[in-house]
Amino acid sequence: MITQVTSFSRNGMSDWIVQRVTALILAAYTVALVGIVLIQGDMSHGDWQALFSQTWMQIFTLLAVLATCAHAWIGMWTIGTDYIREHYFGASADGIRLVYQVGCVLLLTVYVIWSVKILWGNG
Amino acid sequence: MQNDHRPINVNPSDLMAFAWPLAALTSITHRISGVILFVGVAFGLYALEMSLASEEGFEALKGMMKSPIGMFITWGLLSALAYHFVAGIKHLVMDFGVGETLEGSKFAARLTILFSAILIFLAGIWVIQG
DSSP states (O other): OOOOOOSSSSOHHHHHHHHHHHHHHHHHHHHHHHHHHHHHOSOOHHHHHHHHTSHHHHHHHHHHHHHHHHHHHHHHHHHHHHHSSHHHHGGGHHHHHHHHHHHHHHHHHHHHHHHHHHHHSOO | OOOTTSOOOOOGGGGGGSOOOHHHHHHHHHHHHHHHHHHHHHHHHHHHHHHHHOHHHHHHHHHHHHSHHHHHHHHHHHHHHHHHHHHHHHHHHHHTTTTOSHHHHHHHHHHHHHHHHHHHHHHHHHHHHO
8 A cells, every 4th residue: 555645744634723722721721821921920930930830821831832732733734745846946855855854843843842841950 | 658748847947837726826835834834843852842941041042032033033934824724724624625726725825814914914023922
């Protein structure tokens, strides 16, 4: 069987669902964080630190970062395959796209590790 | 058999030769705002790390966000977020089969611009008042 590398999970239906589920998580996180900042008004460093030392906020934040990874990868993958093609980039298109995709994955991996360090690193 | 009349790739230099329907403009802006946010997460994590690290870091970040460049970056990222959020909601609504006609998509594109413009304006006020 030939496996076509046509999407993140090699299954467009799965990509479609993942993109929407992660969108809902990110929308919820955005509304929650903006809401807290606006309702609390002038936050002190103590308020801010107290917020992010709560387990639910730490989990919600990491969940949002992980959702960002899947969501951004599907989006960036789509953009890469739409524009980084032979028609525009010539024979080296495949190589350029590979570098682009590896760069995207690396940056998203850095985001995950960085956010774990921020959330739990300094106690 | 090759069909010589099939649509082919459009070169970037030809893009301006087309009249861009509103739905096309809102779609490409959704993509662009997504790419901005992809990079913008780095700014967000940098700010989160600085703000949580110490009282001094928290105050220093506040100061940075009040500088002209800081205000521009903050407002720019909030604007990209606001737009991507609204255009994404539009997508989710359309998933349910709402607004799929030509007229419907025009109306949805107008609503996207209206709601995101309001949020971008409010984000600007928030950034200035700090």
